Amino acid sequence: MVKAGKPLPEQALEFVPSNHILVVLGASGGIGQPLSLLLKACPEVDELSLYDVVGTPGVAADLSHISSVAKITGYLPPDDGLKKALTGADIVVIPAGIPRKPGMTRDDLFKINAGIVRDLVTGIAETCPKAFILVISNPVNSTVPIAAEVMKKAGKFDPKRLFGVTTLDVVRAETFVQEHTGEKDPSKTVIPVIGGHSGETIVPLFSLAKPAVKIPTDKLAPLVKRVQFGGDEVVEAKGGAGSATLSMAYAGYRFAEKLIRATKGEKGIVEPTYVYLPGVTGGDAIAKETGVDYFSVPVELGPSGAEKANNILPEINDDEKKLLEACKTGLKGNIEKGVDFVHNPPPK
Numbered sequence: 052m053v054k055a056g057k058p059l060p061e062q063a064l065e066f067v068p069s070n071h072i073l074v075v076l077g078a079s080g081g082i083g084q085p086l087s088l089l090l091k092a093c094p095e096v097d098e099l100s101l102y103d104v105v106g107t108p109g110v111a112a113d114l115s116h117i118s119s120v121a122k123i124t125g126y127l128p129p130d131d132g133l134k135k136a137l138t139g140a141d142i143v144v145i146p147a148g149i150p151r152k153p154g155m156t157r158d159d160l161f162k163i164n165a166g167i168v169r170d171l172v173t174g175i176a177e178t179c180p181k182a183f184i185l186v187i188s189n190p191v192n193s194t195v196p197i198a199a200e201v202m203k204k205a206g207k208f209d210p211k212r213l214f215g216v217t218t219l220d221v222v223r224a225e226t227f228v229q230e231h232t233g234e235k236d237p238s239k240t241v242i243p244v245i246g247g248h249s250g251e252t253i254v255p256l257f258s259l260a261k262p263a264v265k266i267p268t269d270k271l272a273p274l275v276k277r278v279q280f281g282g283d284e285v286v287e288a289k290g291g292a293g294s295a296t297l298s299m300a301y302a303g304y305r306f307a308e309k310l311i312r313a314t315k316g317e318k319g320i321v322e323p324t325y326v327y328l329p330g331v332t333g334g335d336a337i338a339k340e341t342g343v344d345y346f347s348v349p350v351e352l353g354p355s356g357a358e359k360a361n362n363i364l365p366e367i368n369d370d371e372k373k374l375l376e377a378c379k380t381g382l383k384g385n386i387e388k389g390v391d392f393v394h395n396p397p398p399k
């Protein structure tokens with residue numbers, strides 16, 4: 052899109068990437084609805100397209116009464132609904148899939164969610180292959196490799212445009228450390244969280260907090276564990292009615308909004324996200340050090356998406372190095388499972 056106010060010489064026209072059509076796949080769900088509400092209220096979003104296997108006409112009608120910029124449409128599968136929803140998309144956010152119940156691991160969701168993510172990303176490859184893809188559906192450690200393999204198979208993979216949304220881990224780390232910071236606004240403390248998005252694959256790096264935080268020695272391990280297993284806390288509290296939805300909608304919105312601002316040219320936006328390391332500048336060194344191709348690290352966002360993966364591994368302390376070892380082992384299996392699913396799908 053070319054934005055011209057008063058007449059300018061041809062070469063001085065300001066190029067503004069469009070990045071204004073957002074699509075939510077799984078928009079009628081526990082995350083999908085509040086996430087769509089936040090996106091509808093975001094002045095940066097011009098159009099919001101909602102897709103789900105149920106309920107989108109109602110959700111879209113409801114949100115359409117809000118007096119904000121975004122034009123809203125809702126689609127169901129019949130009559131090429133997915134294709135219509137995805138047409139022209141700049142950013143596609145995927146919270147489609149089943150959530151956990153008490154006693155389940157995120158990996159237990161693979162059986163159902165792997166196929167859902169594969170099929171939705173196939174639709175993206177066909178209709179809007181240049182869109183930024185934000186994967187929320189669990190298990191993220193495996194669903195992101197699935198998305199990558201689908202895009203690779205279609206010859207459309209751009210690693211800078213695929214993100215596993217691990218922002219909720221960052222949000223939890225910021226929130227849970229607050230009792231040690233004395234800071235009124237927990238979001239003012241930056242805590243990098245690296246690795247993956249399940250249990251021990253989640254590695255919060257409190258030693259790299261900015262501003263620095265002094266955590267009593269006996270409080271550190273429980274704090275790390277709380278971030279790693281924060282999802283279970285919500286699953287248990289909801290007692291079978293699902294997992295984190297409202298905090299995830301906030302986190303998904305936070306990441307999407309940062310990406311929009313970055314693609315519009317705002318500089319200095321960095322957020323941890325789970326990316327395909329070999330495809331992102333700076334990622335090779337991290338892949339070499341961790342032995343995995345997919346990993347969440349603070350990533351500099353820009354007009355082309357994931358512009359640089361920041362290697363903060365040399366800065367971590369000995370306790371965090373131990374956490375990293377457990378993380379790597381878990382991640383390897385999760386990644387292989389996702390890649391294998393696309394190339395050797397289980398019989399239907």
Ligand SMILES: NC(=O)C1=CN([C@@H]2O[C@H](COP(=O)(O)OP(=O)(O)OC[C@H]3O[C@@H](n4cnc5c(N)ncnc54)[C@H](O)[C@@H]3O)[C@@H](O)[C@H]2O)C=CC1
Pocket residue numbers: 076077078079080081082083102103104105146147148149150151160164167171186187188189190191216217218219220248293294295296299
């Ligand atoms: N990345 C993260 O940090 C987090 C991820 N999650 C994950 O997000 C996913 C969604 O969670 P909730 O919204 O609580 O679940 P939910 O069950 O409330 O909503 C999921 C929605 O997906 C829809 N859906 C199912 N199959 C679909 C398909 N083929 N196409 C389009 N839509 C489809 C369902 O109809 C439903 O409306 C789960 O896998 C959950 O584990 C949840 C919290 C945090």
Ligand SMILES: O=C([O-])CC(=O)C(=O)O
Pocket residue numbers: 150151157189219281282283285286294295
């Ligand atoms: O715990 C779950 O299943 C949902 C999730 O990913 C989270 O809350 O971090």
